[in-house]
Amino acid sequence: xxxxxxxxxxxxxxxxxxxxxxxxxxxxxxxxxxxxxxxxxxxxxxxxxxxxxxxxxxxxxxxxxxxxxxxxxxxxxxxxxxxxxxxxxxxxxxxxxxxxxxxxxxxxxxxxxxxxxxxxxxxxxxxxxxxxxxxxxxxxxxxxxxxxxxxxxxxxxxxxxxxxxxxxxxxxxxxxxxxxxxxxxxxxxxxxxxxxxxxxxxxxxxxxxxxxxxxxxxxxxxxxxxxxxxxxxxxxxxxxxxxxxxxxxxxxxxxxxxxxxxxxxxxxxxxxxxxxxxxxxxxxxxxxxxxxxxxxxxxxxxxxxxxxxxxxxxxxxxxxxxxxxxxxxxxxxxxxxxxxxxxxxxxxxxxxxxxxxxxxxxxxxxxxxxxxxxxxxxxxxxxxxxxxxxxxxxxxxxxxxxxxxxxxxxxxxxxxxxxxxxxxxxxxxxxxxxxxxxxxxxxxxxxxxxxxxxxxxxxxxxxxxxxxxxxxx
Amino acid sequence: xxxxxxxxxxxxxxxxxxxxxxxxxxxxxxxxxxxxxxxxxxxxxxxxxxxxxxxxxxxxxxxxxxxxxxxxxxxxxxxxxxxxxxxxxxxxxxxxxxxxxxxxxxxxxxxxxxxxxxxxxxxxxxxxxxxxxxxxxxxxxxxxxxxxxxxxxxxxxxxxxxxxxxxxxxxxxxxxxxxxxxxxxxxxxxxxxxxxxxxxxxxxxxxxxxxxxxxxxxxxxxxxxxxxxxxxxxxxxxxxxxxxxxxxxxxxxxxxxxxxxxxxxxxxxxxxxxxxxxxxxxxxxxxxxxxxxxxxxxxxxxxxxxxxxxxxxxxxxxxxxxxxxxxxxxxxxxxxxxxxxxxxxxxxxxxxxxxxxxxxxxxxxxxxxxxxxxxxxxxxxxxxxxxxxxxxxxxxxxxxxxxxxxxxxxxxxxxxxxxxxxxxxxxxxxxxxxxxxxxxxxxxxxxxxxxxxxxxxxxxxxxxxxxxxxxxxxxxxxxxxxxxxxxxxxxxxxxxxx
Numbered sequence: 001x002x003x004x005x006x007x008x009x010x011x012x013x014x015x016x017x018x019x020x021x022x023x024x025x026x027x028x029x030x031x032x033x034x035x036x037x038x039x040x041x042x043x044x045x046x047x048x049x050x051x052x053x054x055x056x057x058x059x060x061x062x063x064x065x066x067x068x069x070x071x072x073x074x075x076x077x078x079x080x081x082x083x084x085x086x087x088x089x090x091x092x093x094x095x096x097x098x099x100x101x102x103x104x105x106x107x108x109x110x111x112x113x114x115x116x117x118x119x120x121x122x123x124x125x126x127x128x129x130x131x132x133x134x135x136x137x138x139x140x141x142x143x144x145x146x147x148x149x150x151x152x153x154x155x156x157x158x159x160x161x162x163x164x165x166x167x168x169x170x171x172x173x174x175x176x177x178x179x180x181x182x183x184x185x186x187x188x189x190x191x192x193x194x195x196x197x198x199x200x201x202x203x204x205x206x207x208x209x210x211x212x213x214x215x216x217x218x219x220x221x222x223x224x225x226x227x228x229x230x231x232x233x234x235x236x237x238x239x240x241x242x243x244x245x246x247x248x249x250x251x252x253x254x255x256x257x258x259x260x261x262x263x264x265x266x267x268x269x270x271x272x273x274x275x276x277x278x279x280x281x282x283x284x285x286x287x288x289x290x291x292x293x294x295x296x297x298x299x300x301x302x303x304x305x306x307x308x309x310x311x312x313x314x315x316x317x318x319x320x321x322x323x324x325x326x327x328x329x330x331x332x333x334x335x336x337x338x339x340x341x342x343x344x345x346x347x348x349x350x351x352x353x354x355x356x357x358x359x360x361x362x363x364x365x366x367x368x369x370x371x372x373x374x375x376x377x378x379x380x381x382x383x384x385x386x387x388x389x390x391x392x393x394x395x396x397x398x399x400x401x402x403x404x405x406x407x408x409x410x411x412x413x414x415x416x417x418x419x420x421x422x423x424x425x426x427x428x429x430x431x432x433x434x435x436x437x438x439x440x441x442x443x444x445x446x447x448x449x450x451x452x453x454x455x456x457x458x459x460x461x462x463x464x465x466x467x468x469x470x471x472x473x
Numbered sequence: 474x475x476x477x478x479x480x481x482x483x484x485x486x487x488x489x490x491x492x493x494x495x496x497x498x499x500x501x502x503x504x505x506x507x508x509x510x511x512x513x514x515x516x517x518x519x520x521x522x523x524x525x526x527x528x529x530x531x532x533x534x535x536x537x538x539x540x541x542x543x544x545x546x547x548x549x550x551x552x553x554x555x556x557x558x559x560x561x562x563x564x565x566x567x568x569x570x571x572x573x574x575x576x577x578x579x580x581x582x583x584x585x586x587x588x589x590x591x592x593x594x595x596x597x598x599x600x601x602x603x604x605x606x607x608x609x610x611x612x613x614x615x616x617x618x619x620x621x622x623x624x625x626x627x628x629x630x631x632x633x634x635x636x637x638x639x640x641x642x643x644x645x646x647x648x649x650x651x652x653x654x655x656x657x658x659x660x661x662x663x664x665x666x667x668x669x670x671x672x673x674x675x676x677x678x679x680x681x682x683x684x685x686x687x688x689x690x691x692x693x694x695x696x697x698x699x700x701x702x703x704x705x706x707x708x709x710x711x712x713x714x715x716x717x718x719x720x721x722x723x724x725x726x727x728x729x730x731x732x733x734x735x736x737x738x739x740x741x742x743x744x745x746x747x748x749x750x751x752x753x754x755x756x757x758x759x760x761x762x763x764x765x766x767x768x769x770x771x772x773x774x775x776x777x778x779x780x781x782x783x784x785x786x787x788x789x790x791x792x793x794x795x796x797x798x799x800x801x802x803x804x805x806x807x808x809x810x811x812x813x814x815x816x817x818x819x820x821x822x823x824x825x826x827x828x829x830x831x832x833x834x835x836x837x838x839x840x841x842x843x844x845x846x847x848x849x850x851x852x853x854x855x856x857x858x859x860x861x862x863x864x865x866x867x868x869x870x871x872x873x874x875x876x877x878x879x880x881x882x883x884x885x886x887x888x889x890x891x892x893x894x895x896x897x898x899x900x901x902x903x904x905x906x907x908x909x910x911x912x913x914x915x916x917x918x919x920x921x922x923x924x925x926x927x928x929x930x931x932x933x934x935x936x937x938x939x940x941x942x943x944x945x946x947x948x949x950x951x952x953x954x955x956x957x958x959x960x961x962x963x964x965x966x967x968x969x970x971x
Binding site: 460 | 540541542543544545584606608610611613614616621624625631632636640641643644647648650651654655659839868
């Protein structure tokens with residue numbers, strides 16, 4: 001029975017292995033079917049989530065949870081998989097080093113993400129994290145011939161390895177104290193009794209730092225801009241949504257639930273990280289000329305906003321985080337579809353390359369405005385309610401200073417999002433020829449824009465769903 | 474009331490906007506017609522609303538209520554009282570005129586009118602929303618189309634003006650959002666219904682801080698000194714029709730929010746804030762007039778005159794806030810003047826911006842040194858300009874006079890010194906308008922403008938309605954005063970004046 005509940009993971013791994021063999025056996029020229037099979041694999045895995053819906057149990061020796069929270073993130077991650085696959089197909093087909101391995105790695109990374117969100121054991125979460133990371137290192141360096149891509153991979157790998165070590169060290173300290181790595185046991189552990197210990201503070205610090213690296217919170221963000229810039233653009237798209245969302249899911253499992261009794265230790269750490277991340281992320285983004293770097297800093301700032309939810313750590317703030325992740329995934333997927341389009345067409349990655357795009361690709365440019373408007377947090381888009389709920393939870397729990405800082409940061413962020421909008425709408429194109437949007441990228445753009453508007457206007461059903469599956473009450 | 478009339482008023486322009494996106498961009502004429510018809514339909518609904526409005530009845534009318542996000546207590550809640558109705562009438566009139574004034578837009582007209590109609594939806598929405606979240610949604614919705622309208626179709630420094638406007642207003646409004654949420658949680662009522670939240674009693678010291686947050690959000694929009702620096706840029710760079718809406722309607726969103734939110738919800742803080750309010754209002758009046766006097770650019774002068782005029786609204790509000798039980802009648806007078814000024818300034822500043830647009834279309838300059846003797850060149854236009862200037866400087870018999878007279882009369886017993894100082898602003902206002910007329914209308918006729926035509930029928934269609942309204946509301950103030958009276962009486966009572 002246990003295996004029925006991990007059917008999505010099994011499907012992903014099976015399809016990935018088949019594709020791995022196929023990509024080695026089938027001629028390079030005839031591998032066009034691989035992206036389609038990948039997308040179908042993700043879709044099948046999404047369908048396979050169904051048997052677990054409404055179930056509430058713990059399987060594999062209480063290592064893996066079968067609960068609404070896990071299903072919620074599974075569906076999001078699989079949607080990410082589909083969107084990234086669609087967005088990658090055209091771009092990857094043009095790469096010299098193209099091969100089926102790309103999609104195999106993507107599927108493994110998504111599998112790792114799912115493990116992160118559904119595990120209730122620190123070691124299993126760590127394993128999931130490593131699976132995501134290993135796949136990500138290779139994906140970042142996927143353009144072997146490009147020195148920037150190599151640099152991205154090496155930086156990401158070195159920093160990531162240190163982060164993994166830090167995380168593992170934190171886990172070991174925690175284990176030494178409590179004698180368990182199981183979050184369910186930790187929840188029941190008398191945490192208050194040991195909250196005075198200095199060693200425990202160190203453990204908390206390493207745990208937060210390790211995850212801080214993975215989701216790129218300032219000051220652990222150094223790798224992100226380089227990895228974002230150097231990685232193939234579809235991989236950047238994946239980095240900006242996939243591993244971050246998974247990291248947040250794991251953080252929710254570990255801190256507000258598993259270590260709720262120690263909130264006094266880690267809440268302030270998250271508050272500081274949130275404050276610094278959004279401010280540094282936004283201010284640094286202002287000066288960027290390359291849109292991928294800009295988006296790297298933008299996502300550092302966005303994760304900063306979300307981290308407010310962890311600092312607050314109330315029932316409302318956890319729901320806010322989940323809503324934010326849901327909104328953010330579609331916004332960034334859509335936004336990156338556009339960046340991929342321009343990169344693929346050889347138009348460029350600089351913000352100035354976006355000049356006059358409103359005349360060259362009017363619908364795509366309009367969609368991009370929707371995404372930026374959402375990232376700023378203006379109404380009628382999902383980004384508004386995402387920020388609004390974070391805001392609400394912060395004000396409710398007395399984190400007024402974080403709310404005001406969030407407000408100020410939202411205004412700062414206009415500065416750089418505006419740069420792209422200005423280029424698209426207010427500047428004349430250097431080359432007025434229309435840019436055709438291929439159907440697969442068009443599908444991602446359209447899905448992103450529609451989801452951004454729909455989640456933003458009819459937020460109640462999504463909120464109710466999140467309320468239903470939220471692990472914190 | 475079965476017909477959701479407020480919803481129709483708000484969303485007909487949005488429907489028009491969506492319709493325009495479906496029309497091929499070559500069909501310029503169709504696009505303009507759709508825009509005009511959409512604004513006309515909304516305006517017609519407003520007119521109908523006016524006939525159905527129950528005068529003398531306090532409280533909200535035509536309320537529409539639907540649940541939106543029940544888990545947070547967010548509702549789709551709309552309703553109007555006399556204050557909102559007066560602003561709806563203003564918005565209805567000015568949007569139609571602005572659509573007409575946009576007829577000569579040829580550059581990317583499809584996008585222009587789609588955004589224009591989106592802007593109309595936002596403006597109407599702000600004046601009818603009774604739920605804080607809905608209010609905020611419309612408040613922010615105004616920003617995006619306004620940014621593009623200034624940024625794409627504006628003057629030479631349009632980009633700077635557009636982004637400055639955007640950042641100022643956004644920064645203000647997110648702080649306002651913090652304030653709104655603080656009210657929501659402090660009340661513990663689990664609703665965002667403005668009227669319900671206004672019934673609740675809040676701790677006095679706490680109110681002061683929340684008032685500050687709201688104040689920043691609203692004051693940026695009004696704009697109150699020292700938050701005003703975006704205004705001259707935005708007004709000068711915006712295309713004519715958009716300047717009309719900016720001055721005529723958008724500035725009123727800020728003052729309206731004081732009427733609707735800050736004063737009734739935080740009355741104790743309002744009393745504490747009144748002196749600061751009055752001083753800043755006074756600065757607006759005097760400083761706005763003096764800076765206007767120094768301008769060479771006709772449009773910039775009109776823009777600064779807006780700062781001057783909005784000062785009277787702030788002064789009137791301050792008087793009502795400070796009044797206390799002893800000065801109930803004076804408070805009532807002052808706040809009536811403030812509300813009246815919102816309407817009157819909408820008419821006169823709208824007219825002046827239209828007139829500046831007319832002359833700029835012909836001469837391609839707004840520099841007063843390059844304009845002279847226009848009485849001889851454009852006699853019809855010049856007559857309207859003189860009328861607009863007199864309306865704006867508060868000539869008795871025209872709408873602006875009533876407003877300023879009420880404000881000063883009402884505020885006098887409460888803020889004697891400020892009112893005396895404010896009257897100096899009246900002199901400066903008269904002075905800069907008269908100087909403008911001397912330079913622009915009189916003097917040597919310029920041969921280079923000789924061949925240019927006077928105002929054409931389309932332009933006259935935009936000017937005549939405003940002229941008529943300015944006269945009507947100048948001689949028959951009771952039309953508007955009766956409409957707003959119950960709401961204002963209620964507000965003064967709430968502020969402790971009765």
